[in-house]
Each structure stands twice: as C-alpha cells, then as structure tokens.
Amino acid sequence: MRTLLTNLLLWTALLTTAQVMRPLAIPQALQLDTFDLVTDEHTHQFYPGINTATYGASAEYLGPTLLLDRGDTARIRIHNQLAQVTSMHWHGLHVPGEMDGGPQRIIEPGASWMAEFPVKNPAATYWYHPHPHELTAEQANFGIAGFIIVRDEAEAQLDLPRTYGVDDIPVVIQDRKFSANGNFSFYPFGDSVLVNGTPNAYLECPAQVVRLRLLNGSNARVYALGFDDDRPFAVIGGDGGLLPSPASTDRLWLSNGERAEVLLDLSGMEGDSLLLVSYGNELPLTVPGSGNLVWESSSLNGVAFPVLRIRVTATAPGGVSNIPEFLIPQSIPEESASIRTRTKTLTGMGMVGMGMFMINGDMYDMDVVNDTMLLGSTETWHIVNNSNMAHPMHIHGVSFYILERNGQPPAAWDRGPKDVVLVDRFEDVKLIMQFTESSNGWPYMYHCHNLLHEDNMMMLQYIVVEPTLLLPASPTPDTDLMVSPVPTSGLMRIISGWPMHDVYIHDMNGKRCGHAQLNRATEHSLDIGHLPPGVYRLSIEGAGTRWVRMVVKE
Ligand SMILES: [Cu+2]
Numbered sequence: 087m088r089t090l091l092t093n094l095l096l097w098t099a100l101l102t103t104a105q106v107m108r109p110l111a112i113p114q115a116l117q118l119d120t121f122d123l124v125t126d127e128h129t130h131q132f133y134p135g136i137n138t139a140t141y142g143a144s145a146e147y148l149g150p151t152l153l154l155d156r157g158d159t160a161r162i163r164i165h166n167q168l169a170q171v172t173s174m175h176w177h178g179l180h181v182p183g184e185m186d187g188g189p190q191r192i193i194e195p196g197a198s199w200m201a202e203f204p205v206k207n208p209a210a211t212y213w214y215h216p217h218p219h220e221l222t223a224e225q226a227n228f229g230i231a232g233f234i235i236v237r238d239e240a241e242a243q244l245d246l247p248r249t250y251g252v253d254d255i256p257v258v259i260q261d262r263k264f265s266a267n268g269n270f271s272f273y274p275f276g277d278s279v280l281v282n283g284t285p286n287a288y289l290e291c292p293a294q295v296v297r298l299r300l301l302n303g304s305n306a307r308v309y310a311l312g313f314d315d316d317r318p319f320a321v322i323g324g325d326g327g328l329l330p331s332p333a334s335t336d337r338l339w340l341s342n343g344e345r346a347e348v349l350l351d352l353s354g355m356e357g358d359s360l361l362l363v364s365y366g367n368e369l370p371l372t373v374p375g376s377g378n379l380v381w382e383s384s385s386l387n388g389v390a391f392p393v394l395r396i397r398v399t400a401t402a403p404g405g406v407s408n409i410p411e412f413l414i415p416q417s418i419p420e421e422s423a424s425i426r427t428r429t430k431t432l433t434g435m436g437m438v439g440m441g442m443f444m445i446n447g448d449m450y451d452m453d454v455v456n457d458t459m460l461l462g463s464t465e466t467w468h469i470v471n472n473s474n475m476a477h478p479m480h481i482h483g484v485s486f487y488i489l490e491r492n493g494q495p496p497a498a499w500d501r502g503p504k505d506v507v508l509v510d511r512f513e514d515v516k517l518i519m520q521f522t523e524s525s526n527g528w529p530y531m532y533h534c535h536n537l538l539h540e541d542n543m544m545m546l547q548y549i550v551v552e553p554t555l556l557l558p559a560s561p562t563p564d565t566d567l568m569v570s571p572v573p574t575s576g577l578m579r580i581i582s583g584w585p586m587h588d589v590y591i592h593d594m595n596g597k598r599c600g601h602a603q604l605n606r607a608t609e610h611s612l613d614i615g616h617l618p619p620g621v622y623r624l625s626i627e628g629a630g631t632r633w634v635r636m637v638v639k640e
Contacts, residue, residue, distance in 0.1 A: 107395060110287040112251040113145070113232060117153040119161065123174070125193075125216070125230055126167035132278075132285055136268040141168065141228035143214070147283040149232030151256055152214070154205045156238035162201045162214075166193040171218050172225060174201065176234065177343060178212035178325055178485070178505045183525030183549070186482055189219040189452060190528055206522075207485075208327040208414070208503070209241030211256070211299040211345045219452065223305055223537035227272055229283070231258065231303050240414055241328060247297040247349070247406045255289060255296065258282055258303040259340070259364075259393055261386060274306040274374070274439035274538055275384035279364075281394050288395035293356040294405035297322075298348045302340040306438045306536045307375040307386070308476070308508065310368045311393070312337045314361040320409050323347040326485035326503035328414040333498035337365065341478035341508035343535035346499070349409050355398040362394040372511040373476045374438045374536065381438045416502070418487045419518050424466040428457065430532075432471045432479075432509065432544075439538045443473055449543035455529055455619040455640040457548035458573050459521040467517045469509045476510040477539065483530035483550065486519035506535055525549040527594040527620035551621060551638055569624060573638035576615025582608050584629035592623045604628070614639055 123143045130138055130146035143149025154160050164174045171194055175187035181203040184191070193199045212234040216225040233256045237248075247253035260283075261276035281287040302309055313319065313336070320332035325345050338346055352358075367390050369376035377388020434443035442449075448456060459465065467486070469479050485503035488496040492514055495501075509515045525548070533545030551573075566583025580589065586607055591600035591614065599617055604610050606628075614622065617639050624635045 105286065107286050107288045108284050110255075110289040110394065111282045111284045113148055113151045113256060113282060115151040115153055115235075115250045121152055121162040122165065123149060123162065124165045124167055125172050127169070130229075130283070132280065132283065138264065139228075139269050141225055141230045143230050143232055147229040148258070149214070149230065151233040151235060151250070154234060154236050156205050156208065156236055158205050160201070160203055160205050163198055164193055164201070165198045166195055168225075169195055170221060171195065172216045172221070172230070173218045174199070174214055175217035175482070176201070176212065176214055177480075178207065178210070178345075179203070179234070180206045180483065180485070180523050182523055183483070183528035183530060186528060186530060188217050188482065188529065188531050188547075192218055205236060207236050209236050209238040210323055210325065210327045211235060211301065211347060213301055213303070213345070217531070220541045223541045224272060226303070226537055227262070227270060227305055233258070233299065233301065235299070244413060245406055245408070245410055246322070247295055249402070249404075252402055253292060253294065253296045253405060254299070255291075256282065256299045256301070257394065258301040259309055260303045261307050261384070274382050274437075275387060277385045279386070279391065279393055288397055290397050290399045291352055292400065292402035292405055293352050293354060293398050294401050294407055295349055295351050295353070295409055298350065300340055300346045300348060302342050302344050304342055306342065306538055308342070308369060308373050308478070309340045309364040309375065309393070310337055310366060311340055312363055312365055314363050317360070320349040321346055321499035322349055322413055324500065324502040325505045329499065329502045330414065330416045331412050332409055335497070335499060337368070338499065339508065341476075341506060341535070342537065343478060343480050343506040344508070350396075351409060352396075352398045353407060356400055357398065359395060359397045361392050362396065363390050364393050365390045370510070372474070373508075419464045419520050421466065421489065421518060423464040424518060425460070425463050427466045427468070429468040429470060432469065432473045432477055434473045436474070438475070438536070440542065443477070443534065443539050443542070443544040445544065445546050448546055450533075450545040450547070453619060454547075455549050455573070456546040458638055458640060459548055459550045460553040461521060461524055461550050462553070464518065464520045467519070468514055469507070469517065470514045471509045471511055474511060476508055477544070478506050478508045478535040479532070480506045480535040481519070481530075481532040483523050483525070484519045484521055486517040488515060489518050490516040521550045523550060525551070529619065549620070549638065552636070554636075567626065567633050567635070569635045569637060573640045574614065575640050576613050578612045578614065578637065580610045580612055580626065582626065582628065584608065586610065586626055586628035588627045590625040590627075591617070592625070594621050594623070
C-alpha cells in the first residue's frame, strides 16, 4: 500500500513537473589525443526529485561529444564498469573490422578496450553506441550513446555555423517510457520526448543562421520533423557528409540511427520563438510512430507532438547571416563501376517491439558470414521490403548513396552519403557503395536499426577481403598449388604439383589454429569447419619451400 502511495505521489509529481520547460542540455564536447569513456550505472533526475536508474558513458545519461579531425588518429578507450558485457560501435565511421565494435568485440565487466583508427570520413555528424549481442536496445535505452563530430578542411572553408552549443547544436531525440517508480520502462515507444536527455526542452538561439545536428536515438520511433509554422529549413547534410547544395523542405523524416544537419535562418526573429514538432499524424500506418492501432500503443503515436522549443535571442558576434548556396561537391560512384548486384529482401510479420523479421530468409548467427566483399569494389544493393512494416536499414563499414526509391530518384536531402535508410513496406531502395575498409577477420554488421528488431536477430554480417584472395582457383604455373573453394564453409581441397609435408593454419593475429601432416601427398582435404568465420593463412610446406595462401571461412 505504501509503495502504491509512493508510486502515485511520484507519478503525480511526474505529471505536474512534466509541463515545465527546461533548458536543453548540451553534452560536453571533448577534443583529446585519447578519449576515455567509462560505461557505468548511474542515477539521473530527468524530472526534479525523481530518480531514474540510467547508464551513461562518462556521464549520468548519454556521453560527451567527441570532436575528431579527418586525417588524425582517433584513440578511444572504453572502460566497462557495467555489470554486463558491452561493446562500442562508431556508427557511420569507416574503420577496419577489428575496430568497428560489433557484437564480436565484447568488453567484459571491469575490462577496457582501446579503439584506434584513422579518421577517414568527411565532416559530418556520427555517433557512438553499444552493440553487444542482444543487449544493444537495453543499453542504448538506459542511455549509452554520444555524438561524434568529424571536421575537415573542405567543411572549414564554408561559411557555416560551427560554434558548438551556441549556433551549432547537437540534438538527439529519444522517446522514453517512465514507469510509476521513476525508472525507465523498456518498451518500443515512450510517452516522454527527451532531447539530449532533457524533457520539455527549450533552446536559446541567436537571431542568425543556426545549425542543428539532428539524430534519432530512439529505440523504434520514426520522426516526421517540421516547424509549427511550416517554415522551410535547409538540410545541408545527412549521415555521412554534406550535400552539394542545401535542400529546402518543410518536413524531414528521421529514422532510427539517421542524422541530418539542418540550417535555420533566425535573422530578425529576436524575442520570437518557434517549435520543432514531430508530425506523427503524417506517418503512414506502416511506419513505427504512426497511429497504427494494431501495434504497441503510445500517447505520441499518430499525433503531432512538440520536440524542441527554440527561443530566439540577440545576435551573437561572428554569426552566420546567410545560408550558403553551395556546399561539398559529390562523388557518387558510377553505376558502371559496380561489379555485383545483391538483393536483400526483408520479410516477416510482427509488432514494432517483437516479431520475426528476416533478411533474405536468414536471422543473425555470429558463426555465419553472410556475404564476402572485395576490398575496393563497388556494389549495387536492392533492399526490398516484403514485411509488414518499414525498417531503418543500417550498413556498417561503408557509406552508401541512394540511387533510387521504387525506381524514382531520392529526395534532394537524401542524396548525400548515408549509412541508414528507411525502407517502407513494398519499397525497393537501390543503393550504391564502395567497400574501402578491410574486415581483417572481424565481420561488419548490416541490420535493422529498430533496436528491438536488431536484438531479435534482424541482422546479418559480411567480411571485406583482398581481391587476390578470391582469384579463380586454378593451379598457377609458378606454384602448381590449388586451394579451393575460397571462401569456404569448411572443407577445402589442396592440390599441388609436388609432395607436401605439412600445412599450418594461422588466424590474422598470427595464432596457430591448426596443423596437418600430409606425408608427401599431392592432394589433401582440409576441414576448417570448426574455426570461427574470418580470414586465415595457410602455410603449405614441401619440396624444400613454403607456399602461403589466404583463405576465407564464411
Ligand atoms: Cu526492423
């Protein structure tokens, strides 16, 4: 009874304080040689006097914004103080497989992991979040996520707002469900909108051009963003870089994991205010966040609701007064350069938070490599959605460009490099991408970024290998040695023109993981079915010499 009363009081407090506007929290921005992020459990008061159990990355909720310069080396150390395993993924960044922080790269409780990689991406807004197997949604829901802002010389040449927290504002939008005791209730949808962890947030902006770096950090909700007076705004960039020129629109959909940089001209508006709204009423019933009554309910579903109040203050010195006409020239790969077309068909039926969704009939299996790409190659993908709802599909390790949506060119603001694309029911979205990073034995994921679908195995993985690994498996005159097939699911045939003594298998870390004596045979069947997927080196000795072959286990 007492608990019930306490809960009721808390809940009433929550409701009454719910209407009070609060200044938008701006995550601390850090620029360091080596970043140290501690993932840990915390308590945070989103509403005064109400404690909510959270996770954070060196913060009570969310984490600092990491500032990186293109061309530099990023060093980020994760110290896991959670009671469970975690991992950390640099969403959108082109990093070698072993640094990508996928589900294989787990960090045990109490352990640390140092990620070190060259910053190759163009200037844009990226983010970090955990990616542990079946725990991504929970850990992200509790609050582990943060912005990564990459800067480069080309962007620095442009007359754009870039004073962090003044006219260049990170805006991560998350809906959260609070239970009566003040804690988060894990659910696909929330009834409270948090921006940078702030409920009922307002932001004071100078009366000039301001830049919002929008990120959908929600579990499942898609936002249809616009302003309350339907004013147009300029989209200058998407997930992985700036556009050739600003694209004007009065609505912008943002699906889970997607980013957009937006310029808003507030000149002459001092003392005025405007409201960023999500027009959930405009979403079709196939999109999570719409008024689809069959799915999990939320008071925000299918309605327009406020996201962020912008109050316009005096002009700040050195502000930007015009939206530039041109931004960054685009270098979209030519379709003629594509060496392969893959079709990824999404199937399944379910709810927003549950169900069984598949990609090409498969669900995630950490021991299966689903695709093998050649390093440097360009491919065309069709993502075809035959399931019952829209899915935000994310590909690690690359940026892609949308070529077509159901045969039509994409909207102007969707023409930049991206890593998440919302594919609605019955849509066929055609993408082009170049694989420029090696997986080095650590697969890259591609998956639905609805975090509940992702944790429910709507995810597959691929590796990127040197093209020489996959040359036709015929004996070459200089070696008279054939190893096939590559890639293999287990069994391989080794045929040589000379008697072989030994074959040694090493993984890419140089660890020996197999040896067979061949007793002067010229043919041998080797089974590596027991080894995890990845790239291995075979050393075959005989005839007074040693031949090395790289093989791929799928
Ligand atoms: Cu999905």
